[in-house]
Amino acid sequence: MTEPTTRLSPVDPTADALFVYGTLRFGRILAALLGRVPSTTPAATTGWRTAALARRPYPGLVPAPGQTASGLLLSGLSAREWRALDDFEDDEYELVPLMVDSGARGLPGPGTVWSYTWAAPGEVLPENWEADAFAERQLDRYAARLEGF
Numbered sequence: 001m002t003e004p005t006t007r008l009s010p011v012d013p014t015a016d017a018l019f020v021y022g023t024l025r026f027g028r029i030l031a032a033l034l035g036r037v038p039s040t041t042p043a044a045t046t047g048w049r050t051a052a053l054a055r056r057p058y059p060g061l062v063p064a065p066g067q068t069a070s071g072l073l074l075s076g077l078s079a080r081e082w083r084a085l086d087d088f089e090d091d092e093y094e095l096v097p098l099m100v101d102s103g104a105r106g107l108p109g110p111g112t113v114w115s116y117t118w119a120a121p122g123e124v125l126p127e128n129w130e131a132d133a134f135a136e137r138q139l140d141r142y143a144a145r146l147e148g149f
Contacts, residue, residue, distance in 0.1 A: 006086070007086055007094070007095040008082055008083065008086050008095070010097075011082060011095070011114055013077055013078060013079040013081075013082045016113065016114055017041075017073045017074060017075040017113040017114070018073065018074045018075075018077065018082075018085065018113065018114050018115065019043055019045060019071055019072070019073055019074075019098055019100055019113045019114065019115040020071050020072050020073075020074055020115070021050045021059065021061055021069050021070070021071030021072075021115070022050060022058045022059040022060075022061075022071075022129060022131075022134075023057075023058045023134070023142065024072075024074070024085070025071055025072050025131055026135065026139060026143070028139065028143040029139075029142070029143055029146060030074075032143055032146035032147045033084050033085065033088055033146060034081050034084055034085075038074045038075065038076050038077055038081065039074070039075045039076045040072040040073065040074060040075075041072065041073040041075065042070070042071075042072060042073075043070070043071060043072060043073045043100040043101070043113075044068050044069065044070045044071070044100065044101045045061075045068065045069050045071075045098055045099060045100050045101060045115070046067075046068045046099075046101055047063060047064065047065055047066075047067070047068075048061050048062065048063060048064055048067065048068070048069040048098075048117075049061075049062060049064035049067040049068075049069050049128055050069045050070075050071070050128055050129045050131075051064075051118065051124045051125060051127075051128060051129060052124075052125040052127050052128060052129040053118070053123045053124060053125060053129070054123045054124075054125055055123075056123070057134065057138050057142055058129070058134075059118075059128075059129030060092070060093070060117070060118020060120075060123070060124060061115060061116070061117045061118055062117065062118050062121070062124055068101070073100065073113060089116045092118060092119055092120040092123075093116035093117065093118060093119065094116065094117050094119045095114055095115070095116055096114070096115060096116075096117050097112050097113070097114060098112070098113055098114065098115040098117070099111050099112055100112075100113055
């Protein structure tokens with residue numbers, strides 16, 4: 001009997017990096033989920049935007065020609081940490097290879113990393129999700145909920 005395929009099947013946890021653009025940009029959220037804050041590097045990806053989602057405090061990465069989504073690369077994640085982050089992500093996300101703009105340091109190859117993109121278009125709002133607004137209005141409550149688990 002074979003193991004069912006998971007989103008993480010193609011990921012090499014010893015070499016691959018994860019592009020994060022929403023709540024996982026915050027050290028407090030990462031510490032609550034992983035027990036530490038992994039190495040981070042600023043990064044951006046062109047042709048995508050960090051979209052606000054209906055009735056959700058977190059965003060989704062969606063295709064957007066001519067726009068750029070900024071975030072961080074997480075590197076040095078263990079297999080256990082990849083699983084913890086995958087468990088954290090909603091089923092509406094797909095884990096896909098993504099090109100980050102050159103200039104992002106610490107890339108595990110020619111600019112290709114992994115990221116969770118949003119796959120439920122009906123919930124995507126026309127405005128972008130703003131990290132500063134989330135930090136000001138929702139981060140403490142959101143993190144406290146995660147820290148309680």
